[in-house]
Amino acid sequence: MNALRVAVVGVGYLGQHHARLLAAMDGVELAAVVDIKPERARAIADAYGTAAFTDAAAIVGRVDAVSVATPTATHVEIALPFVQAGAAVLVEKPLAAGLAEADALVDAAEARGTVLATGHTERFNPAVSVALPLVSDPRFIEIHRLGTFPDRSLDIDVIFDLMIHDLDLLLAAVRSPVAMIEAVGVNVLTPRVDIANARLRFESGCIANVTASRISRDRVRKARFFQHDAYISIDYADQEVEIYRLVPQDGGRPAIQGGRLDVAKDEPLRRELMDFVEAARRRRPPAVTGRDGREALELATRIAELL
16 A cells, blocks of 8 residues: 655644654655744654655645644635645644635535545544543533643634634534523733633533633643433543443442543544544545534634624
């Protein structure tokens, strides 16, 4: 089997890890890296034995697949030519800066029949993979995603930077339209919203309370699902899952049984890229499609419009 020729556009904080993982992957040739900073492009290219470019247009039509890890505002202008050329494309979240751009990209991929994936890496967290099949008709969900102040992604609100991970997870877990939203957001250290809380009511009756912050002292990544027969807890950071159920007992009170489940820990980004490579090779839908990314962006936009 011929190696899949994959390029990475944008090799900064996150993109350099895309390059690292793809370079080490069986059946993959890291064909090029692209960055507007020549010195950074050369450094990453030298590290992984590939070619360096400063303009993504130079490699359109020369690769089978591309991973786009540039600032959000540039996602669609970079990704669209590759889609139109028939290459498989992975775009880091959020898929686009706005819904009109997202629709243009998704529509183009569907019309061309190309693979379009969105980089919602948390869906590939091994703990999420273990927990999601256990979630059934949840009634209440509480999620906290808190982080210390970053030196990147300050061009977008915390809703599109951090909360969107959990919005994507909610849509995958609840599988019901959002009927009502209440939200509050505060810009503390930047002109953008740095901490936000949203309360979502789904048509199914489920309520979700979601908090995202990039100004917290401690790093917290946790989700809790409450349903009629179980309580499920996910620690994204430690990749741990706990589940507790009420179990009937003969002639006595029901007992609470459960505990921590086995989770085979792994790097979520590696799992995401492996899925993308396999989707590109087989021309099958990726685990998180462009349309999934568009739906998460739409929900994030609805929340942002309330602030």
